[in-house]
Amino acid sequence: MITLNHFVGGEVCVINVPECDADLTAFDSWLSQADRRLALDTETTGLDIYSRSHGLRLVQLGDRRTAWVLRADRFAQDIRRALRQPRTFVVHNAAYDLLVLDRHLGVAVEELGGKVFDTRILAHLLDPRTDSEGGIGLGLKPLSAVYVDPDAPDTQAGLTAVFRSLGLTKATGWARIPWDNETYLRYAGLDVLLGRRLFDEIAPMVRDIGLGNLSQFEHHLQVLLAVLQRRGMKLDVPYIETLRTELLAEAEQFEQVAARYGVANVNSTAQVAAALTAMGEELTERTAAGAPKVDKGVLLPLADLDLQWQRIEAREPNPLADAVIRSKRARKWSGSYAEAFLELRDDNDRLHASIGGLQARTARMSISHPPLQQLPSSDWRVRRAIIADPGQSIIAADYSAVEMRVLAALADVPKMKAAIAAGEDLHEFTAKLVLGDAWEPMAPGQRKRYRKLYKGVGFGKVYGGGAQTLARQTGADLGAVKAAIAAYDGVYPEIKRYSRRLMTRAEWGKREVITPSGRHLPLDRDRLYAATNYVVQSTARDLLAQAIVDVFDAGLGDHLLLPVHDELIAQAQAEDAEEVIREIGRVMESDFYGVRIESDASVYGPSWGHGYGATS
Known part of the structure; x- marks a missing residue:
């Protein structure tokens, strides 16, 4: 001994x-x-x-x-x-x-x-x-x-x-x-x-x-x-091996494009910043050391892309910015996903991603090893690597605008609650509410841009981010964004009052907010404005967590594979897939402070990627 x-x-x-x-x-x-x-x-x-x-x-x-x-x-x-x-x-x-x-x-x-x-x-x-x-x-x-x-x-x-x-x-x-x-x-x-x-x-x-x-x-x-x-989840190993090769080739292709603009190393901040400046781009954001920022948040708008890599249609895409972010993304995906899938798989070619139930200050769940929640919805290639077991189909149930519904409920916003109850597209409803008679004569493309703008304003209430960030993400003029935020507060004054109430109580009482579930979330002295963001995000997380428990209690837990954001990924026998996911979606739904929390159920098919555009 x-x-x-x-x-x-x-x-x-x-x-x-x-x-x-x-x-x-x-x-x-x-x-x-x-x-x-x-x-x-x-x-x-x-x-x-x-x-x-x-x-x-x-x-x-x-x-x-x-x-x-x-x-x-x-x-x-x-x-x-x-x-x-x-x-x-x-x-x-x-x-x-x-x-x-x-x-x-x-x-x-x-x-x-x-x-x-x-x-x-x-x-x-x-x-x-x-x-x-x-x-x-x-x-x-x-x-x-x-x-x-x-x-x-x-x-x-x-x-x-x-x-x-x-x-x-x-x-x-x-x-x-x-x-x-x-x-x-x-x-x-x-x-x-x-x-x-x-x-x-x-x-x-x-x-x-x-x-x-x-x-x-x-x-x-x-x-x-x-x-x-x-x-875990079944992996399509031959597909992943091909994907890894294709992503590396894609990275090299865009690195060659960047090299034509004088950037030998796409990871060199100095080289990228100097080349963009020489092309006439004005880089206004700075790092802590005073150097120009050229991170994804800066490069995406220059490439005329939003956070989901969709065209903003606010400017001509800068070819260098586009090449840099695409080369870096392809190389990252090759290592962080394709290579990681192959290294982390078990003897049965299953991936067991780590599911963090309590992460961040708000308790939002996270997926790591590898970080599957970071995949954009606009590209199906990595998700295509995750397949259903033999004879089964991948299915999913996704909460419908859950953060906005939680915000409407907690702030008690009558117009927003009425729109939700009527089944309105909430972001379009907001745009129509703000623009009034000007909405009807607008062309479809113009309506789409305004919907996107007010969607961004609404998500700003949930996730934070000021006018500068929203202008960059939407391509809208900063003045127009500030006006949109003011108009949003005008049609939904209850949200601003709710936020002010949370901030005042935190300032003069204990510097924290308490969610409906009783969770205590500390606030930073210089970021009391985050109170609304924390409460809404944490409450949305708790609704999904309760849904997971309820799905198991309903005897459907054997179908579940993974929670991602506000979505539950599952699988079922192909012939029963529609019925199973419809039932999972029904179990997920609830009434929250008078607002219906709803889900959208889908049968994806043979892979997770088939829900995002994959066809083979």
Whole structure:
């Protein structure tokens, strides 16, 4: 038995590491007398759970003063037995460990998930801000430094130094460091000691501010999202291999176009800025260092493209700006998607993208490894790589203008609510409302431009962004955009009053907003204007989260594949696809403060891309 002493919170704690079966007698004795709630953690070879090289090395169990670090290859049966005891477990970022234990030890997510308390969820409910936003952050070590012991040694830094001394990197160290390295074992044992102590501090705080029910909901949702991640999605590998080649060729093609304008490196800000300036473009935005900005936000309008890569039709596209963004996008997609799909797929050619249930300040969900929510709707090529299982069709149900409906409900906007109830196109309705008698004689193209302008103004109320940003995205004159914003406030004065009320309460009370679900969202002192954005975005997220729970409760959870933005991607037998997605859409719908939250159900076909224009 390896025994290590460690100081936490001024107390001597013990980390025990069994080396042989005889050492487990002491572990069993401790387990029989231990608290009914233990901390749990795992150490693995890397973060990509379903990649072919991923492995489980250690499993740790512990209470406030004692940690046990068990080798997964040697003591797997004993670990399973401990996990299946009638007790609860404290885990930090539990979704990862639940899936690791499911894959490598066969302890199913459904079996263990209901017995887990996640300190990351609890911390997010208390303060969702990252350290860069003025919060503590959501990592175990920063949280423990505040709530448990500011003097706890930084074993992470020590472990990185050990990696270097062994000729390893952060990428290879987790898999290759000797399992009995003292720093590695201390790092492993400390996590459960800190995790249990952190839970004891913050769980009562969550309860005391009335967030017990929300905590229970988020823990349940986490298990369902882990089930979806484990299920994964089928990949069309031959198509992906071809796509990777085509995207690299596309990147090279547009790099050659850029080179004709004097840009040898499309990633060189200085080269791109100098060439655009020489072409007569005026670059008014600057970086923190004072250099001209040439990021996507600047280049898209110069190429006469909006955020969805659709023509704005406000100017002649600048060929260099167009070539730069297209070459960079093609190369990024080749690596971040095509290459990543091939690297991350499991032995059955399934992709298990990570689904983050609580991300960002507003708790919006995210998809990473790879970031599937960042794909524009105007290009189907990457989505075409994700296909239905044999005999099935990809189906989807997407909330219809959910953020605008939430805004109309929360701000109690009678005209907007009436338009929604009547089934009006809300953005067109707004344009007609503002323009009055001038609307009817307008040509279709002019109506389209005004609809787009007022859609942008409405989304500005939801996502933020001022007149300058909207002018850039729509190609409209800055003066016209400012006038449109003023007109919008004139026809929907309730929105401005609602926003002012939230800001005033935050300014003179606690600097936060509270959503209808009870979620507390801190506001920055110099960004109180974001109050409306936060409440609307967070509430839309909570509606989708509730829909996922409701779909499982309705017995339709086996069809779900992935939540993306305000959409649920699923699959069903081809002959039943229309009926299944219609039922999923029906379950998603609800009444929210007198406003109907509706969904649009679609049968995409053999791939996700077939819902976006793919034909083969």
